[in-house]
Amino acid sequence: MSGLVLENVEKHYGSACAVTDVNLHLPEGKLVCFLGPSGCGKTTLLRMIAGLETLSDGEIRLDGEDIGHTPAHQRNFGMVFQSLALFPHMTVGENIAYPLRLRGVSKADQQARVTELLQLIQLQEMVDRPVAKLSGGQRQRVAIARAIAARPKLLLLDEPLSALDAKLRESMQVEIRQLQQRLNITTILVTHDQREAMTMADIVVVLGEHRVQQVGTPIEIYRNPANAFVADFIGSGNIFPAIALGNGRVSLPGGAAIQVPICESIQAGTSIKMLVRPEDLTLSLPQATAGNRLQGTVTFVRDSGATIETTIDCSGVSLTALSTPCQGIGLAIGNPVSVTIPAEACRVLTA
Amino acid sequence: MSSPLKSLFRGAALLPGETGRFAMLLSGGILLLAVLPILTMIVMSFSGASNLDFPPASYSLQWYKAAWNTFVSPDASDVLSLGQALTTSLLVATLSMLFATLVAVPAAYALVRCEFRGKAAALQLMSLPLVFPMVVLGLALLLIFDSLPFQLNTSRLVIAHVILALPFVVKNCTAAMLSIGSEVEEAAQMLGASPLRAIVDVVVPLMRSGILAGMLLAFIISFNEFTVTYFLYNIDVMTVPIWMYSRTVSSLDPTVFSFAVLIVLIDFALIWALEKLVGEGGVSF
Numbered sequence: 001m002s003g004l005v006l007e008n009v010e011k012h013y014g015s016a017c018a019v020t021d022v023n024l025h026l027p028e029g030k031l032v033c034f035l036g037p038s039g040c041g042k043t044t045l046l047r048m049i050a051g052l053e054t055l056s057d058g059e060i061r062l063d064g065e066d067i068g069h070t071p072a073h074q075r076n077f078g079m080v081f082q083s084l085a086l087f088p089h090m091t092v093g094e095n096i097a098y099p100l101r102l103r104g105v106s107k108a109d110q111q112a113r114v115t116e117l118l119q120l121i122q123l124q125e126m127v128d129r130p131v132a133k134l135s136g137g138q139r140q141r142v143a144i145a146r147a148i149a150a151r152p153k154l155l156l157l158d159e160p161l162s163a164l165d166a167k168l169r170e171s172m173q174v175e176i177r178q179l180q181q182r183l184n185i186t187t188i189l190v191t192h193d194q195r196e197a198m199t200m201a202d203i204v205v206v207l208g209e210h211r212v213q214q215v216g217t218p219i220e221i222y223r224n225p226a227n228a229f230v231a232d233f234i235g236s237g238n239i240f241p242a243i244a245l246g247n248g249r250v251s252l253p254g255g256a257a258i259q260v261p262i263c264e265s266i267q268a269g270t271s272i273k274m275l276v277r278p279e280d281l282t283l284s285l286p287q288a289t290a291g292n293r294l295q296g297t298v299t300f301v302r303d304s305g306a307t308i309e310t311t312i313d314c315s316g317v318s319l320t321a322l323s324t325p326c327q328g329i330g331l332a333i334g335n336p337v338s339v340t341i342p343a344e345a346c347r348v349l350t351a
Numbered sequence: 352m353s354s355p356l357k358s359l360f361r362g363a364a365l366l367p368g369e370t371g372r373f374a375m376l377l378s379g380g381i382l383l384l385a386v387l388p389i390l391t392m393i394v395m396s397f398s399g400a401s402n403l404d405f406p407p408a409s410y411s412l413q414w415y416k417a418a419w420n421t422f423v424s425p426d427a428s429d430v431l432s433l434g435q436a437l438t439t440s441l442l443v444a445t446l447s448m449l450f451a452t453l454v455a456v457p458a459a460y461a462l463v464r465c466e467f468r469g470k471a472a473a474l475q476l477m478s479l480p481l482v483f484p485m486v487v488l489g490l491a492l493l494l495i496f497d498s499l500p501f502q503l504n505t506s507r508l509v510i511a512h513v514i515l516a517l518p519f520v521v522k523n524c525t526a527a528m529l530s531i532g533s534e535v536e537e538a539a540q541m542l543g544a545s546p547l548r549a550i551v552d553v554v555v556p557l558m559r560s561g562i563l564a565g566m567l568l569a570f571i572i573s574f575n576e577f578t579v580t581y582f583l584y585n586i587d588v589m590t591v592p593i594w595m596y597s598r599t600v601s602s603l604d605p606t607v608f609s610f611a612v613l614i615v616l617i618d619f620a621l622i623w624a625l626e627k628l629v630g631e632g633g634v635s636f
Binding site for chain 2: 050051052071072073074075076077078079081082083085086087088089098099102103146147149150156
């Protein structure tokens with residue numbers, strides 16, 4: 001199988017488990033994102049792929065070849081660290097040429113490759129600058145150029161954008177994604193920022209509680225989370241307990257019932273968890289209860305200008321609805337309101 | 352206190368009010384105590400009298416002339432010429448500096464990067480020479496060297512001086528090592544450098560200032576060392592401090608002071624170089 005394959009990969013430190021039971025196939029040329037909260041084992045997993053951590057168990061294969069026990073310096077993977085780890089005693093050019101120097105590339109070829117890469121990252125005139133004299137975004141680009149200088153088989157990015165301010169981060173996300181597609185290099189990005197994952201990834205691997213929770217495209221993961229952990233971690237969601245009544249009817253804790261067709265197969269009396277995304281809820285001025293329209297009371301309004309987030313207490317469930325200013329109906333805390341829960345937007349989660 | 356001096360002190364006070372003035376006076380007094388011996392020595396070296404009265408009755412350069420004469424045409428009464436002593440001192444200091452550094456750089460790396468059993472004990476042992484009485488150390492070394500089946504001359508001084516300088520060199524290298532994150536080393540490995548190559552290409556250059564500070568300190572410590580050397584020298588191998596001491600015990604003549612001024616000048620130059628190379632606050636003594 002081409003690409004990177006992880007089989008039953010496991011890492012534990014003494015009795016503490018960092019990550020376990022990882023089975024993944026990362027296809028060639030794709031950008032794969034390891035997404036998860038801090039401490040979920042995503043960086044450990046990346047470091048095992050890099051060769052900076054030993055495997056406690058399992059196998060890592062690249063294009064069919066077992067590389068799980070190859071030392072890091074023989075793997076020919078490019079890596080960008082969280083701190084970037086540029087060499088402060090070398091200039092921009094020397095930093096980028098370092099992997100080439102190690103491989104015995106001739107001075108002239110080193111020069112040519114450095115010029116080519118500096119053109120790619122648009123820092124041609126910076127070649128003789130010490131890295132300390134660069135701005136955050138420039139350093140970022142140099143770190144990437146250095147990582148890809150020796151044409152690695154795999155590019156590993158360990159939260160490389162976390163040190164940048166929000167605006168620069170957003171533009172670097174696009175820049176890295178475009179570069180990755182242009183070079184068609186298999187890339188793994190580790191991040192805890194789901195927006196970053198959504199922007200950049202072909203495939204998202206959600207990690208949590210030391211194991212893989214779900215693998216899929218960003219939209220799949222957002223729309224159809226595999227379990228409560230993923231639903232809760234990706235995006236903001238209304239997750240609430242409910243009881244199936246049979247024939248697709250579901251009762252909420254406060255007694256109100258709604259019609260959800262996907263629950264038809266669930267046996268009556270089963271306790272389930274439901275997910276509805278805030279942007280799928282519709283608010284209206286109080287109207288008679290009908291279909292999936294329920295009555296509620298506004299408990300909090302957060303108007304951030306671009307969007308309005310309204311929290312409603314509705315049949316014993318606290319729901320948050322997201323609307324744009326033009327959809328807004330001028331609600332304030334304490335106002336009665338009607339909430340429509342579209343049946344097709346509901347998801348049933350396994351706990 | 353005279354008023355210009357008073358205003359100078361007040362002008363330079365770092366803290367306002369009485370506390371500041373008191374702190375200034377206290378630190379000024381302590382600094383004065385520290386430089387007093389050096390000042391006395393410098394004054395004495397310019398003495399015009401032929402005895403050791405302080406302050407001297409008159410001033411001249413006669414002891415510098417005498418010192419120069421000893422240097423160019425050694426006394427027959429001296430067992431060893433100053434030139435030979437100086438050569439030995441420089442040789443021993445240079446070798447001690449090199450060996451101490453060769454040991455200290457890997458030691459500092461291991462102490463910072465690696466976790467191993469007995470690390471605390473190793474740290475303690477490394478700084479033992481700082482608290483160990485010099486006389487006891489000298490005696491112990493003498494016993495060890497004399498029990499050896501072969502004769503060591505210069506090298507036994509080097510061994511002793513490496514032991515004495517090591518805590519300082521290790522301390523400076525460790526301080527430099529602590530500021531180097533492990534990520535740069537890992538980055539070098541990811542780019543294709545073997546672990547050893549990564550240390551040579553990245554870690555050592557980043558430790559440079561600490562290593563240089565340690566090297567110079569080792570040189571200065573070896574060059575000035577007296578107590579331990581006193582147990583280990585012999586008639587053929589003598590360092591400058593020992594040579595000077597041997598002159599003062601036979602006949603205390605102020606020539607020694609002119610030599611001492613020379614040595615102080617060398618030390619000052621080295622310390623100045625140290626500060627220049629490493630920058631303020633970079634050296635841990």
